[in-house]
Amino acid sequence: STSSARATKQTEMWHRSLRLYAICTLLGIPLHAFVPFASRSNTFLINVGSRRRLLYLAPESEVLDAVAEKEEAGTIEASPRRRKRDMVRDTLKKLATWSLEDYQWRSSLFKANEADRMMEQSLARMRGEEASYVRPMDAGEGRLGPLGAAEKSAVSWLSQVIEEEGRRAERIAKSEGLLVRPMDSIEGGPLAELERRAVEFLESIWSSEMERLTTFTLRPKDLDQSKRGPLGEAEAKLSDALAAIRESEMLRKKQSEMRGGEKVRPIDVPGPMGEFEKAVQEIVRAEQQRIREAEEGNVKMMRPKDAKLKGPLGEAELEAINAFQRLAEEERERLRNIQKVLEENRPMETNRWSLLGLAESFIVGAVRGPQLLMSVVERVEELMKSSTLSVADEEDSSDDFRFMLKMPKSDDED
Secondary structure, three states: OHHHHHHHHHHHHHHHHHHHHHHHHHHOOOHHHEEEOOOOOOEEEEEEOOEEEEEEOOOHHHHHHHHHHHHHHOOOOOOHHHHHHHHHHHHHHHHHHHHHHHHHHHHHHHHHHHHHHHHHHHHHHHHOOOOOOOOHHHOOHHHOOHHHHHHHHHHHHHHHHHHHHHHHHHHHHHOOOOOOOHHHOOOOOHHHHHHHHHHHHHHHHHHHHHHHHHOOOOOHHHOOHHHOHHHHHHHHHHHHHHHHHHHHHHHHHHHHHHOOOOOOOHHHOOOHHHHHHHHHHHHHHHHHHHHHHHHHOOOOOOOHHHOOOOHHHHHHHHHHHHHHHHHHHHHHHHHHHHHHHHHHOOHHHHOOOOHHHHHHHHHHHHHHHHHHHHHHHHHHHHHHHOOOOOHHHHHHHHHHHHHHHHOOOOOOOO
């Protein structure tokens, strides 16, 4: 509270100084002619030659209120600043109205599509089948893959954003163009949460820097932990990491001196550099083992995942391959469902005389026409190349026909 009061007082002093400078510029009076009058606030003595005059500067809030009252009464014309503000409000109100109409259209379309999807799922369950789908997120719970899960979470987040922006546009339209920030909404939402976090982050930086300025603290990490802020926390973490590296290196140097100058590796002493060397050593050991296995098995190239000692690279490759296989299986299943949807909802079968139905009928006829003509030509060529039957073949075929006529009927044929 003390820092905010101090900042408010400094702001008022700056405004007062600027107004005094404007008066000096207009009247041609030197700045040193203004002397604060001790008995009254916002009052100054003006030394103009041998005369002295009292000048009262009203607070800015009183001036703005008086100007607004006179503008509403019609005694003075609206200032350019006020006209620009009204223009901005009208523009903002119009944009909010358009945004609200777009939100209503999108919301109705989304609800209609969701209702159709639920109806298809209900009919498919009644038939004892799985409902066909096109989008990855519409797959069943057991068949939902990585793309489906990602799309589902993204659609859920976007739907919440659309609802939040619709409520904000409605508030702006009802408030005659007043700006409403996402974090000012009562219901909240994803954008409100993002803005709130950003504002809190910037305010924490501002408060910590003001505290550092008032306490004459050089480094941000030297502040108290409750007043440190993000910059101080980042510097403290970096300083701790560098201090740990320095301590481990100093310990390694002492160990080397104690052993008579023998080389001591970073992995032999605790510290960040030792952990890094350990991770690198695991990769190198796994690669060396993979090369030996390839040489023993006369294999030109052995992948890291196929080695006995997989190591970090083998584990990473195995996880990547499993993820790719799940993604490929998901897409193959979705392709089968897309084909099923296209077969069930062909325009030439559902509504033949519509624009899409006529277009599909024309394209299908244009494609099948040459195929039908080629099949007719091939059949004619086959008939032209065929030979006539001989007399013996005709008698054999006639005898077979008579024998078939004289055969008694079986019980199944009855």
